[in-house]
Amino acid sequence: xxxxxxxxxxxxxxxxxxxxxxxxxxxxxxxxxxxxxxxxxxxxxxxxxxxxxxxxxxxxxxxxxxxxxxxxxxxxxxxxxxxxxxxxxxxxxxxxxxxxxxxxxxxxxxxxxxxxxxxxxxxxxxxxxxxxxxxxxxxxxxxxxx
Numbered sequence: 001x002x003x004x005x006x007x008x009x010x011x012x013x014x015x016x017x018x019x020x021x022x023x024x025x026x027x028x029x030x031x032x033x034x035x036x037x038x039x040x041x042x043x044x045x046x047x048x049x050x051x052x053x054x055x056x057x058x059x060x061x062x063x064x065x066x067x068x069x070x071x072x073x074x075x076x077x078x079x080x081x082x083x084x085x086x087x088x089x090x091x092x093x094x095x096x097x098x099x100x101x102x103x104x105x106x107x108x109x110x111x112x113x114x115x116x117x118x119x120x121x122x123x124x125x126x127x128x129x130x131x132x133x134x135x136x137x138x139x140x141x142x143x144x145x146x
């Protein structure tokens with residue numbers, strides 16, 4: 001099976017530093033699920049809906065999407081809106097993993113159907129703990145209909 005077809009966690013994050021910290025935190029939490037990173041909202045949508053560069057990807061949705069809010073080209077809110085509005089993808093759990101603690105972002109995310117909203121702590125050990133625990137819950141314990 002192609003590596004991209006066995007992705008279980010989709011990480012949509014434009015910051016290389018935050019993506020690296022997230023990946024390290026998942027590994028530290030002994031999460032062995034395959035993680036695939038995209039750099040912006042356009043790539044996230046192409047991956048999720050199997051279009052563009054990802055048109056040949058197997059029709060197997062990720063177990064969870066870790067989604068940054070502020071990304072270039074298409075932001076996290078618009079990605080969330082499209083994912084939750086589509087019958088094919090609306091059941092995929094989406095975790096907003098962002099530095100924004102703004103009430104408007106939080107409220108909009110929940111109104112659109114986000115499954116969880118986590119604000120990235122600035123301290124690496126706190127960040128690592130949050131990501132590790134969230135990753136364990138959403139990729140290991142959570143169940144969604146097939």
